[in-house]
Amino acid sequence: MTTLLIPRSLDVCPLCGGKLEYAPHPRCTACHETFEYDYNYKVFRNPNIVDISYRNPESSLLSNLFPHSFNIGNISFASMEAFLRSLCWNGDLEVIKNEFAPLFGVNAVNVKYVLPDWRENQALYYFGRKMERKGDFYKRVLEVAYGNLFTYSHLLRMALFKTKGKVLIHSIGKDNPQETLLTRNEFISNLNMLRERL
Numbered sequence: 001m002t003t004l005l006i007p008r009s010l011d012v013c014p015l016c017g018g019k020l021e022y023a024p025h026p027r028c029t030a031c032h033e034t035f036e037y038d039y040n041y042k043v044f045r046n047p048n049i050v051d052i053s054y055r056n057p058e059s060s061l062l063s064n065l066f067p068h069s070f071n072i073g074n075i076s077f078a079s080m081e082a083f084l085r086s087l088c089w090n091g092d093l094e095v096i097k098n099e100f101a102p103l104f105g106v107n108a109v110n111v112k113y114v115l116p117d118w119r120e121n122q123a124l125y126y127f128g129r130k131m132e133r134k135g136d137f138y139k140r141v142l143e144v145a146y147g148n149l150f151t152y153s154h155l156l157r158m159a160l161f162k163t164k165g166k167v168l169i170h171s172i173g174k175d176n177p178q179e180t181l182l183t184r185n186e187f188i189s190n191l192n193m194l195r196e197r198l
């Protein structure tokens with residue numbers, strides 16, 4: 001019999017910040033809530049949380065991979081993931097417009113395998129302007145992008161509204177800004193800011 005492993009990706013209780021025990025599903029030692037791991041969709045489940053993942057039908061619309069189109073400058077992006085990946089490209093804007101911008105789903109993720117590795121010098125490009133991954137300008141670019149996504153996509157607003165009163169999490173996300181274009185905290189805090197506008 002094979003034992004299915006549960007990823008240890010919840011560090012603390014998403015509801016109260018308390019310590020978790022994995023036995024085998026995480027259980028909070030402070031508020032005693034349990035978080036069931038759903039092997040099919042690779043998300044944690046509890047009535048008070050929404051774990052965002054493209055493959056999870058209930059939270060797919062909140063994923064960066066979902067095809068919500070929105071504009072930045074004069075470019076129409078088919079997904080947030082396409083926009084984020086385009087920031088790794090320091091080349092012709094026509095390539096962004098014609099080839100990055102229409103991508104969504106796993107295709108938008110997979111372009112990373114042909115792009116230069118931004119992690120080597122921690123630099124990204126916004127319409128040709130070089131920016132530091134850890135700088136304030138990059139943070140502002142993310143806020144502008146999520147703001148535009150919110151304005152353009154009625155479906156995103158509906159999906160966010162539906163989660164009101166629940167804690168949004170992204171258990172498969174990463175935390176180190178030197179390794180990811182968007183940390184779990186950057187992702188969730190942008191969504192939380194937008195949800196408060198509803």
Ligand SMILES: [Zn+2]
Binds near residue numbers: 014015030032033
């Ligand atoms: Zn708790």
